[in-house]
Amino acid sequence: MDRIPILKMGSFLLVTIQVDLYDRLALNLETDLIRMVSETNTRGVLIDISAVGLVDSFMGRILNNIATISRIVDAQTVVVGMQPAVAITLVELGLTLAGVHTALNVEKGMELLHKRLGSDAGGGGQLYDNSE
Amino acid sequence: MQGEGGSFMITLSKDLIQITREQDVVTLRNRVKELAVKIGMSLLGQTKLITAASELVRNMLRYAGGGTVTLEVVLGDKVTGVRLTFADEGPGIADIGLAMQDGYTTGKSLGLGLPGAKRLVNEFSITSEVGKGTTVTVIRWKNGL
Amino acid sequence: MQSEVTKFLEKNKQSILTQWMTNLAEDHILREELMSNEKSRQQSEELLLAVLKVIASDNFKNTESQEHESVSDIISEVSIYRARQGFTPRETATYVLSLKQTLAEVLDKKFAGDARLLYESARELNQLLDSLSITTFETFIKGREEVIMRQTDEISEISTPVIQVWEGVVALPIIGTLDSMRTQTVMESLLQEIVATGSSIAILDISGVPAVDSLVAQHLIKTVSATRLMGAECIISGIRPEIAQTIVHLGIDLSNIKTKTTLASALKLAFQMLNLEVRKGERK
Incomplete structure (x- = not known):
């Protein structure tokens, strides 16, 4: 298997990562996701990593890339469901994924996207303020 | 009771994995996880060790095109641990001090590989000779921080 | 060691034990409040018997022998027990050194006429008991460390309520x-x-x-x-x-x-x- 399925849920895209990501797979995901975002005109992307037991600096970089590139094509990315052990390890490694939005689970991630995109419609200039 | 100094260590099991391509990274991670689970390491400990292994093996592939990883279960002063040795025959590192600094990279990575991996394990040592290759050895103890 | 000496010690083990316990009492290191006299006596007897076994064995010089191992185990147990009960390091060390003293006294009385034999026996006994003292020291500290580790674990457990x-x-x-x-x-x-x-x-x-x-x-x-x-x-x-x-x-x-x-x-x-x-x- 060389591709991770990307689902369209309403106005958002949902990616659930359930296999151990090796580099090619991760890079494919980056390319596919960005293509899907521009093709479908999606404003929000949810990446569910609750089944992922390990995120190293390479995968961290992919997540960061996806968030940054989506932002350029006017979409928001939320990474949801990171496990405690993975979060502690990432911080210890020195990666804080500062440019990526996060949420506890898919439901909370959806809420966050609705909130952010709602405020966007209101024309507020505070869309990217959550980078701390 | 005798002979248990600070450097006391014996190898309980030993295994070799050749790393030549990307998919080997996944194999290595699985083997490391098996060993960590076998000695009863906590989930956080496992995650840290596997992440460190992942960083180091990636370095090995990127800069030396591959190498050998030795996986051992070792018994130190009353605690067991997993020792991993990453040996390659790549270009070597000219300035180890510099390579151990956060954010330093000659490739296009984030430069967290070596210093990041060091923070995730309990013991870390590196030797390198330009033109000959690099060897990195790490240990994570069962009850390590 | 000369069989004459080992036989003598074996025959007089009860009186040696009594003498040793008396010495301990005189030095005020029985510490009844930490450890009952019965327990002290039982531990000391076990240790003395193991020491006599080493002395009598053919393997006296071979520190890897089974007899040495068993005396080592007993002394470790004694030291860890004492560490946990709260004996001081001095008391624990003196306990072992006091056995050396007692044996020296007993041999001195019996073999005063034979300087050569006395010297030889004393030297070998010293060697054995000195190595036991080192083991005591080592395991005593280990015992204390265990106590500290357990307390640390307990503290970190009770001190992080979410x-x-x-x-x-x-x-x-x-x-x-x-x-x-x-x-x-x-x-x-x-x-x-x-x-x-x-x-x-x-x-x-x-x-x-x-x-x-x-x-x-x-x-x-x-x-x-x-x-x-x-x-x-x-x-x-x-x-x-x-x-x-x-x-x-x-x-x-x-x-x-x-x-x-x-x-x-x-x-x-x-x-x-x-x-x-x-x-x-x-x-x-």
Whole structure:
């Protein structure tokens, strides 16, 4: 298997990562996701990593890339469901994924996207303020 | 009771994995996880060790095109641990001090590989000779921080 | 060792034991309040018998022999037991050295006429008992370390209570110094509780942390970063004025972290973030 399925849920895209990501797979995901975002005109992307037991600096970089590139094509990315052990390890490694939005689970991630995109419609200039 | 100094260590099991391509990274991670689970390491400990292994093996592939990883279960002063040795025959590192600094990279990575991996394990040592290759050895103890 | 000597010791083991116990009593190291006399006697007898076995064996010179191992095991057990009961290192060392003294006295009385034999036996006995003293010292410290480790574990367990203060808000009051070990425990239990309760806000209260240096601050920042990676927000409360001052003087940047002086004001901020309003109800 060389591709991770990307689902369209309403106005958002949902990616659930359930296999151990090796580099090619991760890079494919980056390319596919960005293509899907521009093709479908999606404003929000949810990446569910609750089944992922390990995120190293390479995968961290992919997540960061996806968030940054989506932002350029006017979409928001939320990474949801990171496990405690993975979060502690990432911080210890020195990666804080500062440019990526996060949420506890898919439901909370959806809420966050609705909130952010709602405020966007209101024309507020505070869309990217959550980078701390 | 005798002979248990600070450097006391014996190898309980030993295994070799050749790393030549990307998919080997996944194999290595699985083997490391098996060993960590076998000695009863906590989930956080496992995650840290596997992440460190992942960083180091990636370095090995990127800069030396591959190498050998030795996986051992070792018994130190009353605690067991997993020792991993990453040996390659790549270009070597000219300035180890510099390579151990956060954010330093000659490739296009984030430069967290070596210093990041060091923070995730309990013991870390590196030797390198330009033109000959690099060897990195790490240990994570069962009850390590 | 000369069979003449070993036979003599074997035959007189009861009186040697009595003599040894008497010496111990005279030196005031029986410490009845820590260990009953019966237990002392039983331990001492076991040890003496094991020592006599080593002396009598053909393997006396071979320190790897079974007899040596068994005496080593017994002395380790005795030392660890004493460490746990709270004997001082001096008392524990004296206990073993006192056996050496007793044996020397007994041999001296019996073989006073044969200087050569006496010297030889004393030398060998010394060698054995000195090595036992070293083992005692080693295991005594190990025993104490075990006690300390157990206490450390207990303390870190009882000192990291994560409390759910509201739906969606957990709080963790930290009391005592934050070292790397503590931070790890704190981080783990906080993150686990965030998952378990589905909370999106975590309050870390440091009113009970005596001092914040750059290392502690670094630990706090790590905890906040990990919380954020999970998708929750972290507020640090209980920052006393002097701690705020130290943080600034040390040049630590906490500007990316939400901080409050009291737990109450942190909770208020949490309510705001959750769009909750707390009002006084109308009296019925």
